[in-house]
Amino acid sequence: MEPGPKNLITDVEGLLVGSAKDDALKSGATVVLMDRPFVASVHVMGGAPGTRETDLLAPDKSVAGVDALVLSGGSAYGLDACSGVVDGLRAAGRGFQIGSAVIPLVPGAIIFDLLNGGDKGWSENPYRRLGREAFDSASEMFELGSTGVGTGALSAMLKGGLGSASFVLESGVTVGALVAANPVGSVTTPGDRHFWAAPFEVDGEFGGLGTDPASGLGRALDSRKARLASGEDASQRANTTIAIVATDADLDKAQCNRLAVAAHDGIARATVPAHTPGDGDLVFAMSTGARPVGDDPRALAEIGHAAALCLSRAIARAVYHAWPATGDLLPCWSDMQG
Template sequence: MSAKPTARPAGAITDVAGLAVGHFTDTRRPTGCSVVLVPDGAIAGVDVRGAAPGTRETDLLAPGNLVERVHAVLLTGGSAFGLDAAGGVMRWLEQRGMGLPVGPVRVPLVPAAVLFDLMVGDPSVRPDAEAGYQACQAASSAAPAEGNVGAGAGALVGKVFGLSRAMKGGIGTASVRVGDVTVGALVACNALGDVVDPDTHRVLAGARADDGAPMDTRRALLAGQAPQGLLAGNHTTIGVVATDAVLDKPQAMRLAQVAHDGLARAINPVHTAYDGDTLFALATGRVPSHPGLLVLGAMAAEATARATVRAVLAARSLELSGQRWPAAHDTPVT
């Protein structure tokens, strides 16, 4: 039996200057939301890969559409109900004069994505506008908390063979620096599939075998083991990648697209019909030159993969209503 994996520091999305991250975690049940604030605004893009997404204000990020810059992105639990939290983020931004100038007012535009955590505890408890506002109030440029907080509070992973065999997911962050340019990621992982070490391919957290240790979902499926209890939209990994490089909207969208390569390295299976996997990209433009989109893409994929791994390594076990979902931190790894 090998040693338990640990959540080694890997940097944070707030290593990108000009960003702040805040979490709200609901103490009534495991759920919450997380906000990435960019007070000076950032060029934004998005890429939705999962077939069961829950999103808000994603169309405005398409190249060719009017809006160029946003001041916040929201990641939230609560399924589609959790999109209400974006209203609180809007209120917080409006109070500070941030948003798109439209005549005498500024309209804050808050792209958002949700994950499904309604099966964990009382489903009537989900993030609302006040939760979004409180996440903004808590925002800091310090490295954000990881694991069972914010949008990752109720996250589970490895649900292909039923919820009872799942393990605890969470939220994680990481960053990569090349020259003067930094790319960071914040990922809330509630995946249907397993989370694996991208370098060793060892399963870190996912569907569990009879002895409680993570099994290998990919191998089990290929061996003919049938999935059980699958519900559309009952999963999903969402996140934000950010850089201080100068990008336009098409380039920001491309960065979000390539960042999904990081999810593919760290989650198996990924982008399924039961997940709503969505990644946003933000570019603050504080560093005037960068090493090119090829290198930036490699950095984004790496940061996303590392943040996904940290989401489960920083998580802690959850026990609720007689059900226990262990975490990678305290589960034997063979």
């Protein structure tokens, strides 16, 4: 496996990603879409998810394809970013047709970023606007770090962000991941220099520092001055890592569901701890259907493995590429390397 030419989820041909942010708000939204509907499913492993229209992604539901997937900040308010994307799709004449009615289908998920130092005193929910701006900006190239849904993301000790990565398999299948890294847990080992995802790094994509040479790292976490260890802060914490993994392999909804399940391993390998009661960890999985793979279960296993690796790398890249902004509550990874 080698990364695609962009090392982004848009190495899966046909995918577009758009992001919008509000620096004063310290929040934003990100959308993934194509020029046609696509197959998708979802799997949730966190204890505190926030979602819109995810029930229709279950394999037993009748919807065959959706028009876009949205990742947004703003907790429950951020679910309205999906409405902005729906507006854009409707204006483009896109959506599920029932008679003369056109209904864009846009599942989404949110992170909690309401206590990150941004100005949350709005009089009108800003997320519908951010969703529409993200839709209007969709392209094959996009920025990583403190942008889009990752604008105000935080991890246990460092700023989080928006991350992405890809792999092209020997079979020719392409797999990619897009993530909003905003976990309760830590993305770096004690000392905040090495990433938990370091064993899966390719070509120095998040610093090339290798794995942490220390031993007993899991036990060392108990004594860290992480925000999750503070009783006062812990009572107010509600975080999430939400992601989209994509492939051009021709998968049905049930197979996309299994792909989402497998991809969750990528969160657990890159974040410690992961899937906590205070996280809303969720993975969407989508297929463009461009490349037939047949019924060989080994093909789906390989695609799932690649998705998990891409997701681990994307989480580390999100934190690696984060940049400082006025009013930040936590430093960036780059600030700590002095």
